[in-house]
Amino acid sequence: MRVSTRQTQKSNTRKKIIETAYRIFSEKGFSVPTSIIAKEAGVSHGSIFVHFPTLNDLLICLLSDFGDNMGASLHMLAKKCYSVENLLKEHLNVLEEYEAFYSRLILEKNRLPDEAKSTFVIIQSTVAFHFSSVIDREIEKGTVKKLPIHILFNTWLGLVHYYLLNKEFFSDSNGSVIRRYRAELLSTYLNLIKKESEVYE
Amino acid sequence: MRVSTRQTQKSNTRKKIIETAYRIFSEKGFSVPTSIIAKEAGVSHGSIFVHFPTLNDLLICLLSDFGDNMGASLHMLAKKCYSVENLLKEHLNVLEEYEAFYSRLILEKNRLPDEAKSTFVIIQSTVAFHFSSVIDREIEKGTVKKLPIHILFNTWLGLVHYYLLNKEFFSDSNGSVIRRYRAELLSTYLNLIKKESEVYE
DNA sequence: CCACTCATTGAGTTTATACTCATTATAAAT
DNA sequence: ATTTATAATGAGTATAAACTCAATGAGTGG
Numbered sequence: 001m002r003v004s005t006r007q008t009q010k011s012n013t014r015k016k017i018i019e020t021a022y023r024i025f026s027e028k029g030f031s032v033p034t035s036i037i038a039k040e041a042g043v044s045h046g047s048i049f050v051h052f053p054t055l056n057d058l059l060i061c062l063l064s065d066f067g068d069n070m071g072a073s074l075h076m077l078a079k080k081c082y083s084v085e086n087l088l089k090e091h092l093n094v095l096e097e098y099e100a101f102y103s104r105l106i107l108e109k110n111r112l113p114d115e116a117k118s119t120f121v122i123i124q125s126t127v128a129f130h131f132s133s134v135i136d137r138e139i140e141k142g143t144v145k146k147l148p149i150h151i152l153f154n155t156w157l158g159l160v161h162y163y164l165l166n167k168e169f170f171s172d173s174n175g176s177v178i179r180r181y182r183a184e185l186l187s188t189y190l191n192l193i194k195k196e197s198e199v200y201e
Numbered sequence: 202m203r204v205s206t207r208q209t210q211k212s213n214t215r216k217k218i219i220e221t222a223y224r225i226f227s228e229k230g231f232s233v234p235t236s237i238i239a240k241e242a243g244v245s246h247g248s249i250f251v252h253f254p255t256l257n258d259l260l261i262c263l264l265s266d267f268g269d270n271m272g273a274s275l276h277m278l279a280k281k282c283y284s285v286e287n288l289l290k291e292h293l294n295v296l297e298e299y300e301a302f303y304s305r306l307i308l309e310k311n312r313l314p315d316e317a318k319s320t321f322v323i324i325q326s327t328v329a330f331h332f333s334s335v336i337d338r339e340i341e342k343g344t345v346k347k348l349p350i351h352i353l354f355n356t357w358l359g360l361v362h363y364y365l366l367n368k369e370f371f372s373d374s375n376g377s378v379i380r381r382y383r384a385e386l387l388s389t390y391l392n393l394i395k396k397e398s399e400v401y402e
Numbered sequence: 403c404c405a406c407t408c409a410t411t412g413a414g415t416t417t418a419t420a421c422t423c424a425t426t427a428t429a430a431a432t
Numbered sequence: 433a434t435t436t437a438t439a440a441t442g443a444g445t446a447t448a449a450a451c452t453c454a455a456t457g458a459g460t461g462g
Contacts, residue, residue: 006459010409029311033449044411049451110230110308117369151389155360162359165366168318188352192393207429211439234419245441250421 014051016041022062026100030059030108060115066105067119070098074126084144084193087134088156088186091127095160096178103164128153135193144193156189215252217242223263227301231260231309261316267306268320271299275327285345285394288335289357289387292328296361297379304365329354336394345394357390 020041024032034055038045052058073094081087095102109116131153138144144152163170163177163185171180178185221242225233235256239246253259274295282288296303310317332354339345345353364371364378364386372381379386 004459006407006409009459013409034451035449045450046411046413046452047409050409050411053451055450107311145392147389147392148385151385154363155356155389155393158359158361158363159356160359161363161366162355165362184349184352188348188356191346191348192356196397205429207437207439210429214439235421236419246420247422247441247443248439251440254421256420 013043013047016043017048017051017058018062018065021058022066022101025062025104029104030111034058056113059113063105063112063116063119066098066101067122070094070102070123071126073097074123074130081130081134084134084138085186085190087130088189089182091131092160092178092182092186095164096176096182099164099176099178103167106161107165124157127157131156143195145195147193152193155192159185159189214244214248217244218249218252218259219263219266222259223267223302226263226305230305231312235259257314260314264306264313264317264320267299267302268323271295271303271324272327274298275324275331282331282335285335285339286387286391288331289390290383292332293361293379293383293387296365297377297383300365300377300379304368307362308366325358328358332357344396346396348394353394356393360386360390 021037077090167177222238278291368378
């Protein structure tokens with residue numbers, strides 16, 4: 001049976017709401033009222049609640065999509081990485097790609113429904129998994145210092161998140177913090193974890 | 202002229218509000234309604250607005266007091282520090298002392314009035330200042346790797362903040378994350394920044 | 403062409419919470 | 433003792449934002 005006009009109509013409206021919400025939330029954070037989202041999407045305020053019974057449902061939908069997308073990007077990129085340096089570079093690439101929404105996620109995590117935490121966990125677990133296997137190998141090869149992997153990971157993530165969370169101190173608010181500081185972040189971190197004989201330039 | 206009953210009455214009420222707000226905000230975050238604060242403080246809801254025209258004024262008062270207190274603690278402790286190890290230990294001591302409110306501050310910074318940012322800046326500047334001078338000396342002595350100081354500092358703060366911001370992943374929510382992880386945080390970070398000949402045990 | 407279904411609408415409702423202000427009680431001044 | 437000043441009160445107001453639902457009108461099937 002072919003797709004009816006009504007069905008496409010409905011799914012278009014849904015798509016418009018999702019896309020607009022994603023954009024606006026990325027730009028201004030999650031406390032933008034539903035009425036503004038509706039206006040920006042060019043649909044009525046009521047339409048939002050036809051498609052998403054509550055605001056929470058919309059958020060959960062956005063977060064779950066986001067987790068899937070970013071998770072997929074992380075999975076793909078990790079396959080080509082045989083060195084820490086490469087892995088971290090690719091991690092930064094993915095972060096830069098998703099930077100706006102990702103920053104909001106880590107910034108406002110607590111105000112979001114619990115599903116936000118699982119999105120966060122899924123993303124970090126994916127990174128952690130690839131990080132672990134690469135670092136493990138490098139520690140065995142003797143190119144990286146022998147320290148507990150989880151805390152090496154937390155140091156990296158802590159550093160990157162620090163820049164994302166405090167964007168306003170590091171760059172004018174429209175530019176990408178990751179793009180601006182990627183070289184510095186990378187070289188410092190690698191110099192810290194590598195054995196002296198392997199110093200990164 | 203001696204202090205009148207009324208004056209003490211008034212200043213007691215004010216004190217009760219401030220102390221209660223500080224405690225409740227530390228426990229539950231800054232979105233607890235003023236009516237709850239009033240009830241917990243044992244004063245009427247209206248009293249809050251007699252002492253603080255707007256909620257923002259109360260927040261600004263709390264933040265400014267907090268900045269002064271924590272700033273003072275940081276100043277005092279920094280005086281006895283001649284090694285990075287010592288400085289970081291003392292930093293962790295101060296963080297542990299102010300942990301509850303400090304965590305809320307870094308967690309909800311953006312929802313707070315702009316004065317929150319200046320409180321944050323004052324605190325970090327104080328730490329950064331002492332950090333710089335100690336690290337500078339150690340780099341010259343050759344015990345610490347020669348890397349840009351600001352990013353060594355951001356790595357440390359990023360790591361510690363990562364634990365504070367993600368408390369729920371690291372410890373049951375009532376305990377202190379700093380107390381639980383201080384040894385690990387310290388030893389890992391020192392091992393990272395020290396030259397190999399100086400490895401920290 | 404008509405009856406029916408259903409996505410969309412937006413004015414209206416509900417709820418939460420910051421903030422007001424007339425009233426009250428009591429300390430201070432005369 | 434009486435008047436005046438003021439700290440405290442809490443029911444009431446204002447506002448913002450999520451959510452509802454009867455009305456609308458366009459697609460669909462006969």
